[in-house]
Amino acid sequence: MGEVVIEGKTKVVHKIVGSEHVLLQSKDRITAGDGDRAHDMKGKAAISTATTTAIFQLLNNAGIKTHFVKQHSDTAFIANKCEMIPIEWVTRRIATGSFLRRNPGVKEGYRFCPPKLETFFKDDENHDPQWSYEQCVAAQLTCGGVLIGPDELDIMGKTTVTVFEILERSWAALDCSLIDMKIEFGINPTTGEILLADVIDSDSWRLWPAGDRRLMKDKQVYRELKEVTQDALDTVKRNFEWVAERVQHLSPKPHARAVVLMGSASDMAHSEKIKSSCTTYGVPCELRVTSAHKGTDETLKILAEYEGLGCSTVMFPEGAGLCAAQTLAMSDHVIWSKIRAKQLNTWIGLIHADKKARNDK
Ligand SMILES: Nc1ncnc2c1ncn2[C@@H]1O[C@H](COP(=O)(O)OP(=O)(O)O)[C@@H](O)[C@H]1O
Ligand SMILES: [Mg+2]
Incomplete structure (x- = not known):
């Protein structure tokens, strides 16, 4: 294992000597509100790694381009080293939480069809401000030698919605409603390719069994705690364990031919x-x-x-x-996911071809 590339609130990223891969080591730490609330939680690193691994395997298998390579231990996985794009991509099926505060008048439970896409600039100190599409373009971010322009933003936007729809369908097979989700992308500096990166775990979404808000199994339970007692933390951990166990059943073997x-x-x-x-x-x-x-x-x-x-x-x-x-x-949502990802990849191929045609002029 090589030097630390970056250490964040819940993970440490290490270089792996002599390879283009990194090790994402998860911490036994839970945080919320840009780190304003933070607690140690024994076992969380393993729960998070099990969840992320299962989700990324599902997405890789469907054909989505991700940084995930393989699980390394109970609490760490190996991924392609990425230059991270500092934008959080949020998709919502149902209006709840911060969306309602930012959009007064909209009733909780409003259903977005297609899913609503939002972007936030990753900046803890300024509480991750929402950025419009135009602000994302104007920022002219450059990551891994790639200028993040309209094409790159379109690719990430459409990929985000596709990932949401794949995970929503996968969870629906277990009678759980995926309400919303946040993800991050990075650039593979060797190929310039945009990869879905970071993690997808109980911190990344709202998940309501049987579509019932009262049964929520995600980090929202922790965010909403009036007082953080050991009992309350144990409940949050049990919820995360429940998800990590269920997630293993999201990719059933094909039952038809x-x-x-x-x-x-x-x-x-x-x-x-x-x-x-x-x-x-x-x-x-x-x-x-x-x-x-x-x-x-x-x-x-x-x-x-x-x-x-x-x-x-x-x-x-x-x-x-x-x-x-x-x-x-x-x-069969596994087969459905492959069709969806194949459509996405064909579409991304056309964007690249069009960009090349424009540049070759
Ligand atoms: N494949 C990758 N290569 C390099 N850095 C990554 C990769 N995937 C995720 N990261 C970065 O790892 C850092 C640590 O994660 P985390 O603890 O969640 O940080 P934060 O507190 O910024 O959310 C984040 O900055 C994230 O962008
Ligand atoms: Mg993070």
């Missing part, structure tokens, strides 16, 4: 393309050879095996995989 029936083995090359498209979306795909003309009995037997299989016709192998993925995504 696509099946390709080929009339003969000569269709194999074509069918392999279908399978490869299915795999992109995490849809297990089985290839079977059976001829309805020459071996009707056998084909019917195979069909009976896959009882309940719906059929649709598509012309191109990639389309067949996508079709299967979209059908299954209706009840």
Whole structure:
């Protein structure tokens, strides 16, 4: 382990000698209100690391570009070293908390469709002031050699909303409502790529089981404490543990599959393309050879095996995989997340291509 890159309120970031990775070591520390309230909480580092690890694995698996590499110990994980962009990206599905104070007249519970996006400049001393999109552009921040302009802001904005929607859907499968969320991005100085960075844990969101505010399981419980007693801290810790345990169940194994029936083995090359498209979306795909003309009995037997299989016709192998993925995504949020992230990455690719076309002129 090398020198300390930065030490914040809840984490220490260490260089790893001879690599472009860093170690994010979590502390047994809980803070709120830009550090005005702060307490030691034994076990919090492990709870936070377990939560963050599961969330970043879920997002990496979906195809979102993040800094997360792997968990290193109970309380630390390895990530790509980033030059952090000092903006907090906030998304909200339901209006509550600081949004209501900043927008008098809006009733608690107002539902944003699409999710509301807000940006705050990371500056504890000035209580992280809200920045408009135009202020973010005007600041001309440069991180890791990249000027943070409209394209970069658009990429982070759209990625934030996509990440929110993926996590919202994932939590919904466990009957929990993701109310809002804050995240940070960094630049990989070697590639110039924008990566989702920092952590995503119980400090990053509001989470209401069964959509019921009274059951909240996030750091808001700590923020709202009138008096911070040991009992109260134990309750907060139990909530965080509850989340760290649940989060492990956010990525279920696929429970459905696509099946390709080929009339003969000569269709194999074509069918392999279908399978490869299915795999992109995490849809297990089985290839079977059976001829309805020459071996009707056998084909019917195979069909009976896959009882309940719906059929649709598509012309191109990639389309067949996508079709299967979209059908299954209706009840499988892991597959849904992969489709969503793939759309995002295609969109980001176009922004980069357009920027290059403009610069090459
Ligand atoms: N991949 C990374 N590379 C370098 N720094 C990072 C990375 N991910 C997060 N950080 C930074 O680590 C610092 C420590 O985290 P934290 O204790 O949460 O700080 P803060 O008190 O500023 O919120 C933060 O400044 C954060 O931006
Ligand atoms: Mg932080």
